[in-house]
Amino acid sequence: MAPVNPQSPNPTEGGSEDSPDLPGFADVQMAAVRIAGKALRTPIVENPALNERVGGRVLIKPECLQRTGSFKFRGAFNRISQLGADAREGGVVAYSSGNHAQGVAAAAQLKEFPAVIVMPEDTPKIKVSNTAGYGAEVVQYDRASEDRKAIAQDLAAKRGAVIVPPYDDANIIAGQGTAGLEFAQDLGARGVTPDAVLVPAGGGGLLAGVSLAFEGVFPKTEIYSVEPRGFDDHARSLKSGRRRKNKHATGSVCDALLAPQPGELTFAINQPRATGGLAVSDEEVRAAVAFAFRTLKLVVEPGGAVCLAAVLAGKIDCRDRDIAIVLSGGNVDPGLFSEIVNAH
Amino acid sequence: MAPVNPQSPNPTEGGSEDSPDLPGFADVQMAAVRIAGKALRTPIVENPALNERVGGRVLIKPECLQRTGSFKFRGAFNRISQLGADAREGGVVAYSSGNHAQGVAAAAQLKEFPAVIVMPEDTPKIKVSNTAGYGAEVVQYDRASEDRKAIAQDLAAKRGAVIVPPYDDANIIAGQGTAGLEFAQDLGARGVTPDAVLVPAGGGGLLAGVSLAFEGVFPKTEIYSVEPRGFDDHARSLKSGRRRKNKHATGSVCDALLAPQPGELTFAINQPRATGGLAVSDEEVRAAVAFAFRTLKLVVEPGGAVCLAAVLAGKIDCRDRDIAIVLSGGNVDPGLFSEIVNAH
Numbered sequence: 001m002a003p004v005n006p007q008s009p010n011p012t013e014g015g016s017e018d019s020p021d022l023p024g025f026a027d028v029q030m031a032a033v034r035i036a037g038k039a040l041r042t043p044i045v046e047n048p049a050l051n052e053r054v055g056g057r058v059l060i061k062p063e064c065l066q067r068t069g070s071f072k073f074r075g076a077f078n079r080i081s082q083l084g085a086d087a088r089e090g091g092v093v094a095y096s097s098g099n100h101a102q103g104v105a106a107a108a109q110l111k112e113f114p115a116v117i118v119m120p121e122d123t124p125k126i127k128v129s130n131t132a133g134y135g136a137e138v139v140q141y142d143r144a145s146e147d148r149k150a151i152a153q154d155l156a157a158k159r160g161a162v163i164v165p166p167y168d169d170a171n172i173i174a175g176q177g178t179a180g181l182e183f184a185q186d187l188g189a190r191g192v193t194p195d196a197v198l199v200p201a202g203g204g205g206l207l208a209g210v211s212l213a214f215e216g217v218f219p220k221t222e223i224y225s226v227e228p229r230g231f232d233d234h235a236r237s238l239k240s241g242r243r244r245k246n247k248h249a250t251g252s253v254c255d256a257l258l259a260p261q262p263g264e265l266t267f268a269i270n271q272p273r274a275t276g277g278l279a280v281s282d283e284e285v286r287a288a289v290a291f292a293f294r295t296l297k298l299v300v301e302p303g304g305a306v307c308l309a310a311v312l313a314g315k316i317d318c319r320d321r322d323i324a325i326v327l328s329g330g331n332v333d334p335g336l337f338s339e340i341v342n343a344h
Numbered sequence: 345m346a347p348v349n350p351q352s353p354n355p356t357e358g359g360s361e362d363s364p365d366l367p368g369f370a371d372v373q374m375a376a377v378r379i380a381g382k383a384l385r386t387p388i389v390e391n392p393a394l395n396e397r398v399g400g401r402v403l404i405k406p407e408c409l410q411r412t413g414s415f416k417f418r419g420a421f422n423r424i425s426q427l428g429a430d431a432r433e434g435g436v437v438a439y440s441s442g443n444h445a446q447g448v449a450a451a452a453q454l455k456e457f458p459a460v461i462v463m464p465e466d467t468p469k470i471k472v473s474n475t476a477g478y479g480a481e482v483v484q485y486d487r488a489s490e491d492r493k494a495i496a497q498d499l500a501a502k503r504g505a506v507i508v509p510p511y512d513d514a515n516i517i518a519g520q521g522t523a524g525l526e527f528a529q530d531l532g533a534r535g536v537t538p539d540a541v542l543v544p545a546g547g548g549g550l551l552a553g554v555s556l557a558f559e560g561v562f563p564k565t566e567i568y569s570v571e572p573r574g575f576d577d578h579a580r581s582l583k584s585g586r587r588r589k590n591k592h593a594t595g596s597v598c599d600a601l602l603a604p605q606p607g608e609l610t611f612a613i614n615q616p617r618a619t620g621g622l623a624v625s626d627e628e629v630r631a632a633v634a635f636a637f638r639t640l641k642l643v644v645e646p647g648g649a650v651c652l653a654a655v656l657a658g659k660i661d662c663r664d665r666d667i668a669i670v671l672s673g674g675n676v677d678p679g680l681f682s683e684i685v686n687a688h
Contacts (some may be wrong), residue, residue, distance in 0.1 A: 022644065040391075043389065044387075045386075045387065048384075050642055065391075065640070065642075067393075125639070135583070226441065293643055293678070296617040297642060297674035298409075298641060334685040334686045338682030341681065342678045342682060
């Protein structure tokens with residue numbers, strides 16, 4: 001495992017994929033400068049009915065309001081905006097269950113690079129059509145039988161394209177961290193020092209970025225990953241101190257959080273910083289999506305709602321505490337969304 | 345018509361219902377002090393996809409995120425928080441198609457006054473159950489055959505209760521104006537002087553409050569009412585200079601915007617300040633609700649979406665301009681919402 005060194009120099013110089021260097025707080029700060037005016041500074045929202053229900057204060061960072069409907073644009077833009085002119089012909093390739101796809105497609109479009117996205121066949125339609133809508137070429141594969149990374153590497157080699165990985169990359173992590181930095185800054189401006197921050201975890205890129213940002217601003221705040229039950233690789237990895245795999249590749253309503261295990265770089269950052277991991281059932285997630293519709297008036301996709309689910313289901317003590325949560329995305333098909341809000 | 349006098353003294357002293365005095369900018373500022381910490385300071389949100397589509401900048405005040413799911417809590421709390429202890433036994437009575445009902449119920453609950461709300465039988469279920477959920481007693485009536493005002497006056501007389509009218513009241517108007525004041529302040533903080541502000545209009549209370557606030561902060565910004573086609577009493581009244589009635593009492597998907605005509609006080613404020621009125625079809629409203637779901641990731645009810653509909657349907661020129669719009673509420677039944685988002 002690479003040593004934790006938040007003061008490491010900008011890892012982008014040598015290309016983060018070839019370097020064991022981990023990003024630090026300064027990299028998150030630099031990413032914030034790069035994405036300014038491109039990514040939205042999403043607000044903090046709060047809901048009195050939610051606060052009353054949990055007996056504490058829940059401060060929400062709704063990244064569903066972000067450009068492309070999830071935080072993923074932040075990392076993608078931070079990565080792609082640093083590519084040189086020599087990458088313009090080959091462009092970029094990414095593999096993604098959907099939100100990273102849209103983030104990369106939108107960032108590539110803004111920076112005028114061609115983009116090819118490798119997406120599983122069971123991806124929600126809204127994510128596929130949005131990705132194509134940002135001008136990217138979409139290549140679909142079977143999640144159960146094919147290896148998305150191999151397909152992407154093959155495409156990249158053929159086209160001379162740069163792979164923009166979904167999480168295990170210093171610039172992606174630093175970019176996602178800008179959500180945490182804004183959150184921490186805006187909490188501070190409200191005079192709130194949160195007792196804990198809850199972050200959805202798939203590959204752990206957002207968790208790593210938020211961990212770096214909160215360590216820089218609120219070093220005493222507890223940091224928790226939140227995952228679907230049965231896909232709690234972060235919870236188990238954080239507990240055991242080494243990276244654990246999920247048993248299954250599919251089988252949760254949270255399509256955005258099905259990465260097989262924590263990333264290497266992300267886990268090196270998260271392991272010493274995160275307090276632990278929480279897990280929520282699909283039913284708890286569905287109830288949270290419905291609560292967000294009915295009470296918060298936010299459209300949150302299942303994977304984006306796990307932290308709200310954890311709060312509503314009492315997985316963390318909120319009583320008389322200030323709990324910061326990230327709602328990471330809102331790209332959900334109308335059909336599934338309707339089914340959920342009509343059933344609750 | 346009462347003379348326009350923005351410098352009039354605080355009309356609350358003598359009881360606004362008995363006084364011809366109109367509220368002014370100072371009343372909005374005082375209301376902002378009263379509601380602080382009770383109503384949410386809703387953020388400004390912006391969406392790059394929307395901006396690109398209209399070729400300009402659309403700045404959104406999402407009052408669907410407000411306590412009770414609409415701006416109505418602002419006026420209700422401003423009014424009810426000024427009631428004396430002598431009103432505690434009789435409590436308050438309100439008549440409302442739904443959002444004012446919830447605002448009054450929640451404000452009364454916070455201030456520990458009993459509340460009775462008179463609501464039409466065709467009110468969306470979510471509004472009825474939410475109102476009851478805030479501890480209010482709900483009395484339903486037939487919108488086509490019964491007079492809600494008469495029912496409310498009768499109830500108030502019997503119980504010794506104070507009527508909290510939906511819009512034609514100086515304190516209600518000043519309270520709704522706090523949405524406009526926050527909007528103007530936060531636009532200013534971003535360095536934006538909007539070319540126009542668009543406000544949904546039913547009885548015109550929000551429009552009047554926003555007009556007072558914008559006059560105080562951005563006197564050159566154009567102010568437009570937005571209404572459902574066929575219920576464009578403000579558009580026609582503003583054009584003709586006197587209050588016009590709608591032909592029908594029902595028949596639009598925008599249940600929140602079906603007041604029969606502009607209020608007397610609200611029109612006295614709006615007439616000299618508003619530039620004009622826009623109207624949108626139900627189909628344009630439905631498309632806007634679906635756009636808010638798919639792209640903005642906000643849950644907006646039909647009546648709350650009319651300004652977005654106006655922008656998307658090209659009812660106002662947005663090209664290279666900064667257009668401020670209010671999304672006034674998000675209380676929509678899951679069934680109707682599902683139907684709309686699945687059809688677009």
